[in-house]
Amino acid sequence: QITLRESGPALVKPTQTLTLTCTFSGFSLSSSGLGVGWIRQPPGKALEFLALIYGDDDKRYSPSLKHRVTITKDASKNQVALTMTNMDPVDTATYYCSTVVDKYVDDWGQGTLVTVSS
């Protein structure tokens, strides 16, 4: 059974850097064609892809956020981290960790709400 769990601060101030961690189990990031990604959803709005990483360290980013987002992995700990710089109130959202299999999102974490406010 695959599980993903997001962790990190619930509240960050504007201009700060956000770091979220996804701890997963039930699969190996070294599996071919399987990656771990981050997707966010502002309250009442649509899903938005942020970043994706594969076991060979291949990384994909949303072009619109590439300058602010970094994704890394620690395979030994079964963890993937997302860092987003210069946080703004518009970045307030639920952030989901997920598996990406081939070309679709398969399993999702429960999500973590991050509020950006002074």
Add this chain to the structure above:
Amino acid sequence: SFVLTQPPSVSVAPGQTAKITCGGNNIGSKSVHWYQQKAGQAPILVIHYDSDRPSGIPERFSGSNSENTATLTISRVEAGDEADYYCQVWDSISDPVIFGGGTKVTVL
């Protein structure tokens, strides 16, 4: 980047059929995936590769994709189908994972 267009809302009576469209330029040349998101919950995959149902998804859910429109069809709609539905494609040129704006399905 590739844009997916969904109607904001669809209303359907119980027992009837709901059709949710996802428009995109020549979307028929891509694989389309669909997600259901109930209030306060994470999304779940209901259709992948245009028309394949993952294990555990009822046969009432089906999908099609041709030319410029992909469609998710929910037959014999139940109250429990009330949710937001998102289509998604993979675009290796721009955003790898692209979502539509979502459609809220209301069961009357």
